[in-house]
Amino acid sequence: MIMKTFYYTVIIATFLSILMTGCKNDNSGQPVVSGKLIRKSGCLNEKSGSLLMMTPDTLSCAEYFFYPSTNKLLIDHYNAGFNCCPGDIGCNFSLDHDTIIIREFETDQPCKCNCMYNLEIELSGIESTSYQIKFVEPYCGDQEKLIFGVNLSVVTQGSYCVIRKEYPWGE
Numbered sequence: 001m002i003m004k005t006f007y008y009t010v011i012i013a014t015f016l017s018i019l020m021t022g023c024k025n026d027n028s029g030q031p032v033v034s035g036k037l038i039r040k041s042g043c044l045n046e047k048s049g050s051l052l053m054m055t056p057d058t059l060s061c062a063e064y065f066f067y068p069s070t071n072k073l074l075i076d077h078y079n080a081g082f083n084c085c086p087g088d089i090g091c092n093f094s095l096d097h098d099t100i101i102i103r104e105f106e107t108d109q110p111c112k113c114n115c116m117y118n119l120e121i122e123l124s125g126i127e128s129t130s131y132q133i134k135f136v137e138p139y140c141g142d143q144e145k146l147i148f149g150v151n152l153s154v155v156t157q158g159s160y161c162v163i164r165k166e167y168p169w170g171e
Contacts, residue, residue: 033100035093035123038074043084043115045168055079057116058170060140061161062133066126066152073100073123073152080104080119081139081168085111091121098129103136114139114168128153141166 044057055061055078063076082089087108094101102121130153135146148160164170 033093033095033123033125035091035102035121037089037091037119038122039120040089041118044079044117045084045115055161058163058165059161060137060146060164060169061159062135062146062148063159064133064150064157066128066150066156068128068152068156071124071126073126075102075121075123075133077102077104077119077121077135077146079116079164079169080135081114081116081137082106083109083111084113084115085109086117089117089119091119093123099132099134100126101134101136105138116168126152139168140164143169 057079059079060081061078063078065074066072067074082104083106085108086106089104089106092103092105094103100123104119130149130151132147132149137146140146143164143166144162146160146162150158
């Protein structure tokens with residue numbers, strides 16, 4: 001009787017182990033992507049005698065450079081909209097299947113004005129494959145979103161722009 005109970009216990013434990021392993025969310029096939037904001041400009045709307053904007057103020061652009069030897073992707077986001085007094089500007093990064101999501105944020109909005117900034121972003125753990133790159137911007141509103149596809153196994157650098165004419169763009 002003890003042997004029979006032991007036998008059933010082992011079978012049930014094995015079955016539960018297989019069942020739990022089969023239901024486990026396994027992301028081991030998906031690369032781990034991390035990122036950081038390397039640099040940000042000052043407010044581009046403050047020209048102080050000289051034109052600081054290289055990209056027209058009616059465009060929001062992303063320029064990318066992929067380095068396959070280090071699995072790093074550098075992205076310059078030109079004319080990112082934030083408050084004139086944003087506190088800290090930052091980004092959160094995530095990978096959802098084939099979509100790299102870059103969520104831009106600011107820690108404060110005390111001023112009653114907005115500005116455009118240039119951001120330099122570095123992503124690590126990027127594979128030589130195809131991705132959608134999606135920016136989530138705090139002041140984009142209903143304007144065209146900065147979302148574009150890249151195939152990093154074929155093209156390692158490029159750019160993508162969207163037209164924006166609502167404040168703070170198009171000033």
